[in-house]
Amino acid sequence: MTRKMEIDGVEVAFSEGETVLEVAQRHEKEIPTLCYDPRLEPFGGCRLCIVELEGARNPVASCTTKATPGMVIRTTTDTIEAYRETLLEMVVGENREVDVSPLRGYAAGELADLRDKYDVSSTGITGAKSGTNKTDDNPFILRDYELCISCYRCVRVCAEQEGDHAINVMNRGFHTQITTEFDGLLKDSACTFCGQCIQTCPTGALADKKALRAVDAVGDAIPDKTRTICPYCGVGCSIDVLTKDERIIGIHPAMDGPANQGALCVKGQFAYDFVHHPDRLKTPLIRGEDGELHEASWEDALDKAAEGFRKVNAKHGRHSIYGVASGRAPSEAAYLMQKFIRVGFGTNYIDNCSRA
Amino acid sequence: MSNPLVDMQKPDVIFCIGTNMTECHPVAATGLKKAVARGAKLIVADPRRIGLAEMSDLYLPLRVGSDTALLLGMAHVIAREGLIDDAFIKDRTTGFDAFFEHISQWTPEWAETITGVPAKDIETAAMWYGSVDKSAIYYTLGITEHICGVENVQSLCNLALMTGNIGREGTGINPMRGQNNIQGAGDSGALPNNYPGFQSVTDPEHQAKFRTEYGTEVDLEKGITKVTALELCGDSIHAMLIDGENTLLSDPDREHCEHALRSLEHLVVIDIFLTETAELADVVLPATAWGETDGVCANTERRVQRLRAAVPPPGEAKSDWWIICQIAQHLGFKGFDFETPIPIFNELCRVSPIYAGLDWDRIEKSEYQWPVPHKEHPGTPRLHEETFVNGRGIFSNVHYRDPAETIDEEFPVWLTTGRRLQSYHTRTQTGRAEGIDYLLPEESLEVNPVDIEKWKLADGEWCKMSSARGSITIKVKATNRSPRGTVFASFSFADVPVNVLTGSGYDPVTHTAELKVCPVRLDPL
Numbered sequence: 042m043t044r045k046m047e048i049d050g051v052e053v054a055f056s057e058g059e060t061v062l063e064v065a066q067r068h069e070k071e072i073p074t075l076c077y078d079p080r081l082e083p084f085g086g087c088r089l090c091i092v093e094l095e096g097a098r099n100p101v102a103s104c105t106t107k108a109t110p111g112m113v114i115r116t117t118t119d120t121i122e123a124y125r126e127t128l129l130e131m132v133v134g135e136n137r138e139v140d141v142s143p144l145r146g147y148a149a150g151e152l153a154d155l156r157d158k159y160d161v162s163s164t165g166i167t168g169a170k171s172g173t174n175k176t177d178d179n180p181f182i183l184r185d186y187e188l189c190i191s192c193y194r195c196v197r198v199c200a201e202q203e204g205d206h207a208i209n210v211m212n213r214g215f216h217t218q219i220t221t222e223f224d225g226l227l228k229d230s231a232c233t234f235c236g237q238c239i240q241t242c243p244t245g246a247l248a249d250k251k252a253l254r255a256v257d258a259v260g261d262a263i264p265d266k267t268r269t270i271c272p273y274c275g276v277g278c279s280i281d282v283l284t285k286d287e288r289i290i291g292i293h294p295a296m297d298g299p300a301n302q303g304a305l306c307v308k309g310q311f312a313y314d315f316v317h318h319p320d321r322l323k324t325p326l327i328r329g330e331d332g333e334l335h336e337a338s339w340e341d342a343l344d345k346a347a348e349g350f351r352k353v354n355a356k357h358g359r360h361s362i363y364g365v366a367s368g369r370a371p372s373e374a375a376y377l378m379q380k381f382i383r384v385g386f387g388t389n390y391i392d393n394c395s396r397a
Numbered sequence: 398m399s400n401p402l403v404d405m406q407k408p409d410v411i412f413c414i415g416t417n418m419t420e421c422h423p424v425a426a427t428g429l430k431k432a433v434a435r436g437a438k439l440i441v442a443d444p445r446r447i448g449l450a451e452m453s454d455l456y457l458p459l460r461v462g463s464d465t466a467l468l469l470g471m472a473h474v475i476a477r478e479g480l481i482d483d484a485f486i487k488d489r490t491t492g493f494d495a496f497f498e499h500i501s502q503w504t505p506e507w508a509e510t511i512t513g514v515p516a517k518d519i520e521t522a523a524m525w526y527g528s529v530d531k532s533a534i535y536y537t538l539g540i541t542e543h544i545c546g547v548e549n550v551q552s553l554c555n556l557a558l559m560t561g562n563i564g565r566e567g568t569g570i571n572p573m574r575g576q577n578n579i580q581g582a583g584d585s586g587a588l589p590n591n592y593p594g595f596q597s598v599t600d601p602e603h604q605a606k607f608r609t610e611y612g613t614e615v616d617l618e619k620g621i622t623k624v625t626a627l628e629l630c631g632d633s634i635h636a637m638l639i640d641g642e643n644t645l646l647s648d649p650d651r652e653h654c655e656h657a658l659r660s661l662e663h664l665v666v667i668d669i670f671l672t673e674t675a676e677l678a679d680v681v682l683p684a685t686a687w688g689e690t691d692g693v694c695a696n697t698e699r700r701v702q703r704l705r706a707a708v709p710p711p712g713e714a715k716s717d718w719w720i721i722c723q724i725a726q727h728l729g730f731k732g733f734d735f736e737t738p739i740p741i742f743n744e745l746c747r748v749s750p751i752y753a754g755l756d757w758d759r760i761e762k763s764e765y766q767w768p769v770p771h772k773e774h775p776g777t778p779r780l781h782e783e784t785f786v787n788g789r790g791i792f793s794n795v796h797y798r799d800p801a802e803t804i805d806e807e808f809p810v811w812l813t814t815g816r817r818l819q820s821y822h823t824r825t826q827t828g829r830a831e832g833i834d835y836l837l838p839e840e841s842l843e844v845n846p847v848d849i850e851k852w853k854l855a856d857g858e859w860c861k862m863s864s865a866r867g868s869i870t871i872k873v874k875a876t877n878r879s880p881r882g883t884v885f886a887s888f889s890f891a892d893v894p895v896n897v898l899t900g901s902g903y904d905p906v907t908h909t910a911e912l913k914v915c916p917v918r919l920d921p922l
Binding site: 178179201202204235267270271276277279305306308311313314322324328334342350362364376377381385388391392393396 | 419421425426431433434573574575576577584586607612615616620622636639641642662669675678679682691692695700709711713723724725727728731732821825826835908
């Protein structure tokens with residue numbers, strides 16, 4: 042049986058268990074949200090996603106309201122938009138700043154985008170600022186709680202997505218403060234520095250310190266993004282590499298990555314800069330008469346590499362040469378390594394590094 | 398993995414053995430945590446009280462290297478309690494009658510004497526695994542890095558086959574692969590027993606195919622494994638081409654390994670850093686790193702995905718594929734005139750039936766899990782749904798064997814090795830990533846606090862750890878993660894080269910080293 046409801050005067054189908062917000066988004070209705078992350082259980086905290094439900098006395102939060110047959114919903118009435126504007130004014134007025142670097146995190150610009158969309162002035166409602174920054178000497182996660190709007194996305198992503206339960210809430214109401222157990226440092230908590238809190242935060246209150254350190258070098262411009270796969274374990278998480286001026290300056294998890302669906306770990310999130318380390322080999326090296334390795338041209342190095350295999354082959358035969366392929370280079374390298382051994386020497390003297 | 402990663406959220410019972418998933422595959426572990434939050438039961442078998450053990454419903458702290466005994470005991474209980482799936486056994490498997498008789502002798506009480514796990518807990522684990530609709534097995538190198546790695550895997554297969562927990566959503570036998578393209582390296586044929594696509598080198602049909610494809614004769618017998626090759630260095634192996642592996646730190650028995658590589662007449666290493674291994678080479682060729690290379694990789698669930706270059710390489714570094722092509726061309730080999738990685742991958746697809754439906758353009762969106770036998774095929778998220786590749790699932794009448802070396806008066810402590818969350822392999826990468834040192838500045842040996850006192854060591858102080866092969870000094874860390882009599886260290890830190898100690902033995906079939914078991918002695922400094 043198809044289930045039907047009405048959204049903005051149009052009859053639409055929905056499936057059992059869908060929320061009003063999910064149905065509306067599927068039909069390309071633009072409903073503003075701040076506490077919503079599609080990967081997490083609905084929370085209903087920010088109230089921006091309110092809609093009019095026919096028959097209900099007050100607007101309802103569309104993220105926590107399940108769709109039911111015959112429901113009549115209006116997503117964008119003048120009243121609803123006015124409510125949203127007021128809510129946004131209050132949220133914006135509580136914060137030290139709204140325009141933050143896009144390097145702070147994947148969702149860091151959400152509040153600024155909504156402020157612009159609703160043309161909310163930051164001086165509309167001025168009052169006390171909420172949230173107290175926490176000094177934390179960790180190199181990865183900035184805890185700039187003056188920008189916190191108590192949407193609890195960090196608390197929930199840590200619990201629901203990561204299962205780490207490292208982030209908590211202290212106090213209530215205006216004095217609500219995001220913190221960790223015993224209000225200590227992240228490294229003394231259950232935090233694994235996966236960076237998920239940074240990436241879901243809609244205001245940049247929790248921010249990527251490592252990426253922000255690159256701001257001095259590259260300015261505040263929006264970085265380029267390249268979709269690729271994390272270089273570490275075999276899970277194969279999809280990531281977007283942020284680059285500026287030929288430097289990698291940060292990593293965003295790919296929310297639609299088939300293996301990770303937005304999740305990452307500390308290595309994939311933060312351990313990318315080995316690529317630019319000064320230790321990187323930049324030229325070929327050849328061992329000289331003195332027994333030391335010396336820089337060489339590609340032509341000389343390739344000559345020497347080939348010459349060695351030719352000599353050993355001539356002297357000891359084709360079963361004296363062995364190839365080891367990498368588990369971290371792309372498949373093309375492994376394929377050609379086995380082809381090199383099989384075509385070049387007619388043997389199966391080839392392996393990769395999976396046995397140890 | 399027989400099943401896709403998304404299946405991790407779906408089992409009723411999850412059996413994790415020899416996998417420290419929250420540290421080594423943290424993102425995969427998030428799926429498992431969600432299953433547990435939803436109410437799935439988690440059984441964890443591991444010598445160490447790892448993070449997974451803390452969140453488990455049933456923890457089986459087995460002695461290192463005793464997995465086969467534990468799994469035989471579980472199979473015994475499943476059979477005894479009538480928890481077998483008769484229809485599945487009849488339709489899909491072979492050899493059950495003999496197996497049924499075989500396991501009648503391996504009681505949980507016997508398994509307790511080997512593993513140290515109480516018989517009643519072995520019974521509970523078996524009852525849980527065998528009595529629900531969907532049970533899934535997850536394992537990592539804690540199963541395979543033993544002299545009995547093959548028997549361990551076969552024992553897991555026995556459990557899945559006798560209960561019909563394979564070929565369905567939320568079930569399966571799921572090894573987690575450790576490197577981002579270790580699956581792809583095997584898929585690509587970098588193996589002594591298989592051509593690309595796991596086509597056996599001893600099959601005349603495959604031999605004929607590659608004779609035509611490559612235009613050369615190729616040996617009709619299997620090659621030797623890297624382990625054997627290292628043993629034969631200076632004897633019958635005289636030249637090696639190593640791409641992106643820090644053999645000297647990652648392989649067991651460092652002294653043997655260094656001696657082997659030094660005795661080569663010619664060693665060429667392709668890498669991104671001057672690793673300990675590259676330092677021994679005659680020629681070192683600078684490769685592009687991740688982030689600088691276009692290519693393809695395959696993950697632990699057989700998903701074939703694109704790697705994309707985001708930044709240019711430093712200096713004159715070149716792609717691995719280009720370097721290998723150039724060496725081949727300098728030797729006059731045919732079939733290496735590639736200008737980009739695209740035709741290389743497409744050639745791999747053309748010669749590999751499991752990749753036959755793929756090409757460079759089709760994998761743009763990471764949609765396919767192999768096998769993808771033709772262009773109309775949607776890929777295979779779940780293996781063995783209808784049939785097994787070899788027809789029927791085979792029960793294996795395995796026997797428990799002791800590790801290659803067991804503790805004695807001289808070396809009375811079990812050392813087991815592995816990885817940590819914040820470091821990766823030999824730290825060529827994570828050791829050069831800013832900030833990681835804040836979380837993990839140095840290696841330490843995890844020792845039970847009671848043992849620290851008994852062995853006259855001190856928390857935070859250095860000790861000498863020796864095995865039959867050598868000794869190192871390492872800082873002691875008191876933790877209840879280590880059980881009494883067993884200690885743990887990672888192999889990541891060059892200044893604490895644990896592989897000086899390991900290397901007691903190898904699985905005779907796979908030649909995988911017994912890196913998980915090494916009797917040692919600890920002395921205060």
